[in-house]
Amino acid sequence: MRWVDLLWFFPLAFTVSIALxxxxxxxxxxxxxxxxxxFRTLVVVVGGVAVTIRLLILFFV
Amino acid sequence: MPxxxxxxxxxxxxxxxxxxxxxxxxxxxxxxxxxxxxxxGLLYFVVLGGTYLAGLWLTGWTCVNPERDPxxxxxxxxxxxxxxxxxxxxxxxxxTERMPTYDxxxxxxxxxxxxxxxxxxxxxxxxxxxxxxxAVADAExxxxxxxxxxxxxxxxxxxxxxxGFEAGGVVDVDVPPPLPPxxxxxxxxxxxxxxxxxx
Numbered sequence: 001m002r003w004v005d006l007l008w009f010f011p012l013a014f015t016v017s018i019a020l021x022x023x024x025x026x027x028x029x030x031x032x033x034x035x036x037x038x039f040r041t042l043v044v045v046v047g048g049v050a051v052t053i054r055l056l057i058l059f060f061v
Numbered sequence: 062m063p064x065x066x067x068x069x070x071x072x073x074x075x076x077x078x079x080x081x082x083x084x085x086x087x088x089x090x091x092x093x094x095x096x097x098x099x100x101x102g103l104l105y106f107v108v109l110g111g112t113y114l115a116g117l118w119l120t121g122w123t124c125v126n127p128e129r130d131p132x133x134x135x136x137x138x139x140x141x142x143x144x145x146x147x148x149x150x151x152x153x154x155x156x157t158e159r160m161p162t163y164d165x166x167x168x169x170x171x172x173x174x175x176x177x178x179x180x181x182x183x184x185x186x187x188x189x190x191x192x193x194x195x196a197v198a199d200a201e202x203x204x205x206x207x208x209x210x211x212x213x214x215x216x217x218x219x220x221x222x223x224x225g226f227e228a229g230g231v232v233d234v235d236v237p238p239p240l241p242p243x244x245x246x247x248x249x250x251x252x253x254x255x256x257x258x259x260x
């Protein structure tokens with residue numbers, strides 16, 4: 001997998017964020033805030049894990 | 062046993078959790094429309110449906126196949142309507158070569174279907190909110206009715222009050238005159254004994 005292939009997961013993270021942000025909330029502002037927070041969390045966690053694994057492979061394999 | 066006195070109904074809508082779940086399972090977002098949240102239903106339909114369609118396109122419309130990808134199909138089945146329709150429309154369709162975006166597309170379709178479970182759960186949560194709000198409204202109505210009847214009964218003799226409760230309202234009766242003041246009664250020392258007649 002190349003670095004650019006990670007871009008495929010941004011739309012998926014967007015979908016997951018919207019779906020989870022809208023669940024249990026009624027006001028559009030709350031939904032947007034929750035979706036934004038979920039998106040940031042997903043990008044940081046998944047991207048962080050991906051970068052970490054990539055660096056481990058680069059340095060030690 | 063129904064609550065007494067019966068509640069006179071409230072403005073909170075009544076929705077079936079089973080119907081909401083089935084509708085949401087058949088079409089993403091339809092459960093929200095059924096429970097009275099059409100905008101949120103449209104949001105789920107566009108987001109989940111768009112992701113599902115994008116995944117199908119990335120795999121050349123071949124990723125919904127219970128024989129080739131049985132474990133993925135279990136996840137895809139959480140979006141029952143789209144998956145059944147796709148499986149029926151694309152049966153017998155095989156890709157001539159494995160597309161480089163097949164894995165990503167398969168992930169898109171399956172994640173979209175899994176997220177439909179979240180959408181269905183959200184619709185069921187709305188049904189639960191309605192149920193709780195209706196219970197509170199009914200309890201308040203019943204308490205207000207009981208308070209009103211108790212206030213009316215406080216001005217009536219006990220027998221009449223019971224009759225009024227049983228009749229479900231106020232009984233029109235002649236209220237007896239009030240008792241004389243205590244000072245008009247004889248003292249204890251001058252009170253007549255048993256068998257004595259007061260002149």
